[in-house]
Amino acid sequence: MTDPAAAVEAGVDVHEHAGVGDPNAHHHSPEQIRAEMRVYLAVFAGLGVLTAVTVGAFYALRSFPVRTAIIVALIIASIKGFLVAGFFMHLLSEKKVIYGILILTVIFFIFLMTLPFGHHANPFGS
Amino acid sequence: MDAHASVGHAELEIPYNVHPRPDTGVYNAKLGVWLFLASEVMLFGALFSSLILLRTGAESWPRGYEFLNVKLATFNTFILILSSVTVVMAWSHLRLGNLKKGRIYISATVLCALIFLTAKAFEYSHEFHEHRFPKTNNFLAIYFTMTGLHGLHILGGVIVFLYFLGPGAKMWLHEAERYTNRIEVVGLYWHFVDLVWIFLFPILYLM
Amino acid sequence: MGLRRQIRVGSQWMYADEAHRALREALRVMDDEQAGHGHHQSFIRRYVFSTDHKWIGIQYGFTALCFLLLGFCLMILMRLQLGWPGQPFGVMKLLGELRAPGGILLPEAYNQLGAMHGTIMIFLGIVPLAVGAFGNYLVPLQIGAPDMAFPKLNMVSYWCYLPGGLIMLASFFAPGGTAQSGWTSYPPLSVIASQGQTWWLVGMVFLITSSLLGSVNFIVTIIQLRAKGLSYMRFPFFVHAQFVTSFLLLLAFPPLEAAAVLQLMDRVAGTSFFLPSGLVVSGTALTNAGGGNPLLWQHLFWFLAHPEVYVLILPAMGIVAEIIANGTRKPLWGYKSMVFATVFLGFMSFVVWAHHMFLTGMGTTISAFFQTTTMIISIPSVIILSSLFISLWGGSIRFTTPMMFALAFLPMFGIGGLTGLPLGLAAADIHLHDTYYVIGHFHYVVAPGTIFAMFAGIYYWFPKATGRKLNEFWGRVHFWISFVCINGIFFPMFAQGLAGVSRRLYDGGMQYQHAKQIASQTNPFMSICAIGLLVAQVPFIFNFFYNAIAAAFGNRDEGLGSNPWEATTMEWAATTSPPLAHGNFEVLPVVYRGPYEYSVPGSAVDFIPQHQAETAEPAPRGGVLLPTTAVAMREN
Numbered sequence: 001m002t003d004p005a006a007a008v009e010a011g012v013d014v015h016e017h018a019g020v021g022d023p024n025a026h027h028h029s030p031e032q033i034r035a036e037m038r039v040y041l042a043v044f045a046g047l048g049v050l051t052a053v054t055v056g057a058f059y060a061l062r063s064f065p066v067r068t069a070i071i072v073a074l075i076i077a078s079i080k081g082f083l084v085a086g087f088f089m090h091l092l093s094e095k096k097v098i099y100g101i102l103i104l105t106v107i108f109f110i111f112l113m114t115l116p117f118g119h120h121a122n123p124f125g126s
Numbered sequence: 127m128d129a130h131a132s133v134g135h136a137e138l139e140i141p142y143n144v145h146p147r148p149d150t151g152v153y154n155a156k157l158g159v160w161l162f163l164a165s166e167v168m169l170f171g172a173l174f175s176s177l178i179l180l181r182t183g184a185e186s187w188p189r190g191y192e193f194l195n196v197k198l199a200t201f202n203t204f205i206l207i208l209s210s211v212t213v214v215m216a217w218s219h220l221r222l223g224n225l226k227k228g229r230i231y232i233s234a235t236v237l238c239a240l241i242f243l244t245a246k247a248f249e250y251s252h253e254f255h256e257h258r259f260p261k262t263n264n265f266l267a268i269y270f271t272m273t274g275l276h277g278l279h280i281l282g283g284v285i286v287f288l289y290f291l292g293p294g295a296k297m298w299l300h301e302a303e304r305y306t307n308r309i310e311v312v313g314l315y316w317h318f319v320d321l322v323w324i325f326l327f328p329i330l331y332l333m
Numbered sequence: 334m335g336l337r338r339q340i341r342v343g344s345q346w347m348y349a350d351e352a353h354r355a356l357r358e359a360l361r362v363m364d365d366e367q368a369g370h371g372h373h374q375s376f377i378r379r380y381v382f383s384t385d386h387k388w389i390g391i392q393y394g395f396t397a398l399c400f401l402l403l404g405f406c407l408m409i410l411m412r413l414q415l416g417w418p419g420q421p422f423g424v425m426k427l428l429g430e431l432r433a434p435g436g437i438l439l440p441e442a443y444n445q446l447g448a449m450h451g452t453i454m455i456f457l458g459i460v461p462l463a464v465g466a467f468g469n470y471l472v473p474l475q476i477g478a479p480d481m482a483f484p485k486l487n488m489v490s491y492w493c494y495l496p497g498g499l500i501m502l503a504s505f506f507a508p509g510g511t512a513q514s515g516w517t518s519y520p521p522l523s524v525i526a527s528q529g530q531t532w533w534l535v536g537m538v539f540l541i542t543s544s545l546l547g548s549v550n551f552i553v554t555i556i557q558l559r560a561k562g563l564s565y566m567r568f569p570f571f572v573h574a575q576f577v578t579s580f581l582l583l584l585a586f587p588p589l590e591a592a593a594v595l596q597l598m599d600r601v602a603g604t605s606f607f608l609p610s611g612l613v614v615s616g617t618a619l620t621n622a623g624g625g626n627p628l629l630w631q632h633l634f635w636f637l638a639h640p641e642v643y644v645l646i647l648p649a650m651g652i653v654a655e656i657i658a659n660g661t662r663k664p665l666w667g668y669k670s671m672v673f674a675t676v677f678l679g680f681m682s683f684v685v686w687a688h689h690m691f692l693t694g695m696g697t698t699i700s701a702f703f704q705t706t707t708m709i710i711s712i713p714s715v716i717i718l719s720s721l722f723i724s725l726w727g728g729s730i731r732f733t734t735p736m737m738f739a740l741a742f743l744p745m746f747g748i749g750g751l752t753g754l755p756l757g758l759a760a761a762d763i764h765l766h767d768t769y770y771v772i773g774h775f776h777y778v779v780a781p782g783t784i785f786a787m788f789a790g791i792y793y794w795f796p797k798a799t800g801r802k803l804n805e806f807w808g809r810v811h812f813w814i815s816f817v818c819i820n821g822i823f824f825p826m827f828a829q830g831l832a833g834v835s836r837r838l839y840d841g842g843m844q845y846q847h848a849k850q851i852a853s854q855t856n857p858f859m860s861i862c863a864i865g866l867l868v869a870q871v872p873f874i875f876n877f878f879y880n881a882i883a884a885a886f887g888n889r890d891e892g893l894g895s896n897p898w899e900a901t902t903m904e905w906a907a908t909t910s911p912p913l914a915h916g917n918f919e920v921l922p923v924v925y926r927g928p929y930e931y932s933v934p935g936s937a938v939d940f941i942p943q944h945q946a947e948t949a950e951p952a953p954r955g956g957v958l959l960p961t962t963a964v965a966m967r968e969n
Contacts, residue, residue, distance in 0.1 A: 028221070033218050033221050034218075036218060037214075037215060040211055040214045040215060041211065043211070044207060044208070044210075044211040047207045051200065051203050051207065054327070054328055054332070058196075058328070066333070069332070070333050073328035073329075073332055073333060074328070076328070077325050077327075077328050081321050081324055081325065084210060084317050084320055084321050084324065085321065088210050088211070088213075088214050088313075088317045088320075089314050089317045089318070095150060095151040095152050096150075096151075097150045097152060097556060098160050102160070102164065104164075104584070105167050105168070105584060108168065108584050108683050109167055109168065111683050111684055112168065112175050112588060113171065113174070113178075115175050115179065115632050115636070116176075116178040116179035116182060117178075118687070118699050118702075119179055119183075119628065120179075120182055120183065121696075121698075121699070122695065122696030122698045122699045123694060123695075123696050138384075138479060138480055138484065140479065140480060140482060141557070141558055141921075142482075142557050142558070150556060152557075154482045154483070154557050154558075155483075157552075157553050157556060157557060158482065158483060158486075158549050158553045161548075161549045161552055162549050164583060164584060165548075165583050165584065165586070165587045166587070168584050168587035169587035169590055170591075171587075172587060172588035172590075172591035172633055172636070175633075176591065176595065176606065176629055179626060179632075180624070180625065180626060180629070183626055185624075259602075259603075260598060261604050261605070261621065261622060263622050263624065264604070264605060264606065264622065264625060267598065267602075267604035267605065267606060270598075271595065271598055271604075
């Protein structure tokens with residue numbers, strides 16, 4: 001629960017914010033929240049740089065085989081995805097039940113992704 | 127019973143609607159939105175999977191960068207990332223109890239989304255002008271289907287954000303924490319839409 | 334049970350059953366008072382756009398039963414044609430001159446009936462009945478929750494289902510008729526089919542949305558709103574079944590939604606996702622760009638549709654398990670292994686989809702993989718079925734109507750499951766694929782399997798929803814005629830299939846030399862059985878409506894009590910029948926024990942409800958009694 005004394009800025013609505021403390025809730029102190037906001041801005045900068053890197057790598061790798069370009073692009077996209085999911089969606093500090101659901105989803109997602117490979121890998125008569 | 131139980135008079139109080147359940151540590155809507163996102167992963171996953179199957183089975187495959195507007199798409203990627211960061215900033219300010227700043231950041235998000243959609247509309251009209259339609263070839267078919275579906279998700283997000291800026295913000299007066307939670311939840315959805323674009327951009331434009 | 338317990342209400346001692354009646358009366362009076370004091374919900378909020386899970390469950394149930402009957406009637410028309418090919422029937426004229434000139438069904442119309450029979454039965458009948466109706470009504474009550482986690486979402490879910498169903502029905506009036514490419518909608522035929530297919534796809538998008546919303550709601554409800562003390566291994570088996578089913582719906586349906594969007598693009602925007610190059614239709618080459626892959630649809634479709642099979646069967650197993658535990662007065666044998674088998678079944682159902690596609694040109698390596706997974710997935714089904722069979726051993730079985738249907742489920746599902754094994758092996762499947770053997774196999778699973786379980790559930794939980802029991806005698810009549818007729822329809826299909834009769838033949842195989850003999854010997858008999866099955870539903874329909882209408886007018890069976898089956902699970906034991914309109918329980922219950930404490934040695938009564946604290950104390954007959962504080966809490 002936010003400490004009402006810390007909310008000193010104009011226009012701050014503190015009523016209802018006092019009390020009802022729940023030790024299990026993920027309520028952070030204002031300092032923590034401000035620290036988180038700095039992390040968000042850093043992640044934003046990182047994502048911006050990585051977007052530039054994606055496009056840069058694309059032009060740099062034009063003479064290379066398509067396979068290389070695809071792998072590099074997907075690696076960079078995965079890093080960006082990790083940043084978004086890990087920090088913006090705060091998955092790095094999430095509860096077990098949500099990890100459980102996402103692990104299950106990832107497994108089925110992998111099954112789904114093997115579908116085209118299975119389809120082409122072993123045609124009849126091979 | 128919470129103080130605000132009386133607000134919705136006849137409405138039934140559902141447990142863990144606002145505060146997390148002690149043993150799971152999450153409130154209902156947060157679990158709900160993650161489950162919804164899990165199904166979205168499978169939806170877009172199926173489309174990515176279709177793209178791979180069609181592309182690997184095709185004799186020739188057009189390359190997006192040869193005719194699509196890579197510069198505009200890069201700009202749009204920045205815009206979407208920016209809109210993601212404004213959502214978490216809005217959520218953080220709401221957690222600090224600052225509705226005013228929260229609203230400003232939500233408005234910024236909506237603005238970013240509208241810029242994205244405008245740029246997308248500009249791209250689409252350019253393709254149509256050049257006589258490139260979904261039926262032209264399978265690359266364009268999957269391009270229009272996936273970006274179109276992604277655009278619909280953006281539009282859905284804009285509608286929800288506008289609701290929380292306008293009539294939905296009344297909830298702040300009585301149930302500030304619930305309102306903050308709602309922004310967190312719609313934020314999770316919004317980041318996911320951003321995440322999809324992060325993969326769509328290189329796959330459609332750069333490969 | 335001649336025991337009459339006394340309890341203290343306020344300062345006074347009363348007999349438990351009397352106090353119970355008084356409490357219900359008090360609650361009813363309070364409800365009336367509330368109605369008069371501005372809390373009155375409008376008719377529309379209460380009965381049309383209701384957010385109460387119980388009423389939404391009833392809405393789902395009623396709609397789904399109507400669709401089941403409709404799907405069945407479509408099948409009767411098909412069976413008339415199959416039994417007596419080319420004969421005119423007066424009833425066919427209902428389809429109109431375009432589809433059945435002079436009462437003789439046209440082949441195109443036969444295809445339409447076939448496609449819509451499958452679609453309606455699966456997506457509009459059984460899934461909404463099993464998950465939407467039973468799940469919605471029972472899961473919150475069984476886990477001690479006041480409602481679903483998201484009541485408004487629950488309402489939206491129903492209001493996506495109904496328009497989806499209506500769009501499907503409206504497609505019958507589309508130019509060129511409704512969808513006619515089978516419930517599987519295989520391209521390229523489905524892409525070049527008439528306009529009805531587009532309506533089918535739009536309807537499917539609505540139905541998928543409804544399922545997704547519902548499954549999110551179920552999972553959150555089960556994880557978050559469990560009563561205190563209700564750990565996962567104390568769930569009634571039905572809750573486990575619904576839980577796994579919800580995950581299947583959540584994660585398997587989106588690929589079909591993607592596939593539906595792609596097919597919609599193919600049909601509306603002229604793309605070629607599923608159209609290969611160089612396709613010639615009726616002598617003219619298609620102008621599409623081509624380069625697509627029809628097998629892509631099959632992959633995406635079966636990625637959903639195999640888990641969908643378990644969506645059809647798991648809730649049925651859940652219902653049967655509840656009724657068997659209650660009817661045998663014994664705990665379920667092997668409850669834990671049943672639960673783990675269910676979870677494993679759900680998981681494996683995602684990796685068997687290509688066993689529907691052995692004949693599509695897959696290589697032997699991939700075939701071998703899917704054969705192996707298919708053989709593996711039969712193991713958990715056998716564990717569940719065996720546990721249910723063994724549960725009967727040594728029980729003093731109460732042969733009530735719900736128990737009869739539940740008992741019939743066991744061998745019927747057994748036949749359906751075992752006949753599936755040859756289909757899962759590529760070598761045998763080459764001969765049996767797309768024959769009547771397949772039709773016999775999956776109908777045994779779904780018709781005398783799942784639908785019998787649904788009937789069992791309706792007979793069993795009807796008193797819960799209405800306060801009245803369905804008539805036992807007419808229940809028996811319904812059961813025995815249905816049981817005989819349904820086997821008369823489906824068993825000959827195995828013989829037909831083994832003789833090589835293909836499915837989806839307009840004349841049932843009369844045009845083929847190899848099929849002619851067996852078709853002419855069996856088809857009229859099967860069709861007569863189908864009509865018999867229709868007749869058998871008449872006592873059920875009357876029984877159902879007579880009692881439902883009587884209950885709606887407030888005629889409750891007062892002697893019945895709240896727990897007529899003397900059950901242990903909380904939907905019976907911890908609340909009244911029917912439950913409170915608002916919030917289900919007078920006080921949210923706390924759970925102290927497992928779900929099936931029947932015939933506990935040393936106990937005075939043969940059932941101990943889940944929420945009862947002390948072991949030695951027998952539960953009061955006619956429902957649990959609550960202290961006056963409960964009444965006070967209602968006023969809050």
